[in-house]
Amino acid sequence: EPRVFSGIQPTGAPHLGNYLGALQSWVQLQNGYSSVLYSIVDLHSITVPQDPETLRQSILNMTACLLACGINPDRSCIFQQSQVAEHAELGWILNCLTSMPRLMHLPQWKIKSQKNEGSVGLFTYPVLQAADILLYKSTHVPVGDDQVQHLELTQDTARKFNNTYGDFFPIPVALMGTSKKIRSLRDPSVKMSKSDPQKLATVHLTDTPEDIVLKFRKAVTDFTSEVTYDPVLRPGVSNLVSIHSAMTGLGTEDIVRQSRGIETAQYKLLVAEMVVEKLTPIREEFQRLQGDVGYLKNVLNSGAQQARELASSVYDDVCKMVGFR
Ligand code: AQP
Numbered sequence: 671e672p673r674v675f676s677g678i679q680p681t682g683a684p685h686l687g688n689y690l691g692a693l694q695s696w697v698q699l700q701n702g703y704s705s706v707l708y709s710i711v712d713l714h715s716i717t718v719p720q721d722p723e724t725l726r727q728s729i730l731n732m733t734a735c736l737l738a739c740g741i742n743p744d745r746s747c748i749f750q751q752s753q754v755a756e757h758a759e760l761g762w763i764l765n766c767l768t769s770m771p772r773l774m775h776l777p778q779w780k781i782k783s784q785k786n787e788g789s790v791g792l793f794t795y796p797v798l799q800a801a802d803i804l805l806y807k808s809t810h811v812p813v814g815d816d817q818v819q820h821l822e823l824t825q826d827t828a829r830k831f832n833n834t835y836g837d838f839f840p841i842p843v844a845l846m847g848t849s850k851k852i853r854s855l856r857d858p859s860v861k862m863s864k865s866d867p868q869k870l871a872t873v874h875l876t877d878t879p880e881d882i883v884l885k886f887r888k889a890v891t892d893f894t895s896e897v898t899y900d901p902v903l904r905p906g907v908s909n910l911v912s913i914h915s916a917m918t919g920l921g922t923e924d925i926v927r928q929s930r931g932i933e934t935a936q937y938k939l940l941v942a943e944m945v946v947e948k949l950t951p952i953r954e955e956f957q958r959l960q961g962d963v964g965y966l967k968n969v970l971n972s973g974a975q976q977a978r979e980l981a982s983s984v985y986d987d988v989c990k991m992v993g994f995r
Pocket residue numbers: 677678679680681685687688689690691692812813814815816817849850851852853861862863864865866
């Protein structure tokens with residue numbers, strides 16, 4: 671039976687990269703699949719330091735954002751990862767099937783452990799991700815461009831389990847969004863990220879139209895005024911084209927053709943307007959939902975209940991196969 675699973679970290683308001691790379695397709699998948707789970711992965715978020723009060727608030731804000739984007743709790747199970755204990759439990763078992771060198775080369779570890787001390791949790795979080803997915807015997811995982819290698823680890827881990835203990839987990843496949851990785855507006859050599867400390871780098875779904883226009887106006891490009899698509903030589907302007915492309919579904923070549931004669935300064939504003947138009951209804955709905963904490967908690971509680979039911983039965987079988995029962 672096909673089942674979709676994906677997760678997002680409650681490390682701040684989701685951004686344009688999260689939206690174009692993941693959330694946009696999350697909404698569409700609700701129509702194509704009967705079993706869909708979306709998790710707010712708080713266990714993952716503490717792999718780098720978090721302030722407890724901020725985290726508590728971010729979990730509710732993320733819930734409101736997902737709903738505002740169009741995730742429908744009647745069609746999808748929206749839940750908080752830490753409310754289903756089996757994620758950590760299966761994570762442990764899978765940790766014991768994974769070698770250190772396999773994790774050492776993953777890009778997120780390399781990048782994030784430079785910025786922080788690099789906790790053991792950060793090192794092994796791709797294995798917890800594998801547990802998140804496999805705990806529901808998920809078959810399809812929508813992810814952004816930046817997560818492909820982690821999904822490959824999940825596939826390897828499922829195979830390792832199946833070879834060790836007997837055929838059990840389906841090998842999940844990635845559902846790639848059409849979007850390229852969206853990059854920071856201040857430094858196109860890094861991806862757009864919720865936790866980027868540079869204020870103008872990230873467009874959040876909760877930004878006002880004025881914020882959005884300002885951020886695009888200040889977006890780093892180069893000294894050529896034409897709009898072209900060349901991610902290697904012109905990463906800044908190419909990032910704008912990628913955003914334009916993901917927003918409209920147009921190919922980058924078509925966009926470049928359409929934009930002949932437009933200077934990059936003008937082009938920034940054009941893309942900004944497009945983003946404002948797309949995000950305004952989301953921001954308004956987010957603000958409305960933010961005021962209804964009781965409803966948000968209800969959504970999370972009933973999501974957790976549904977998720978626990980599925981998880982406990984799979985985990986029970988795993989325990990038998992491993993020899994715990
Ligand atoms: N820049 C991006 N472009 C395209 N897709 C992206 N995703 C994240 N950044 C981009 C996709 O969004 C989904 C949720 O991501 P996440 O919150 O679980 O983790 P992350 O990748 O670590 O996101 P951030 O924004 O960079 O958060 P922080 O700053 O906390 O680390 C994933 O499907 C991801 O592919």
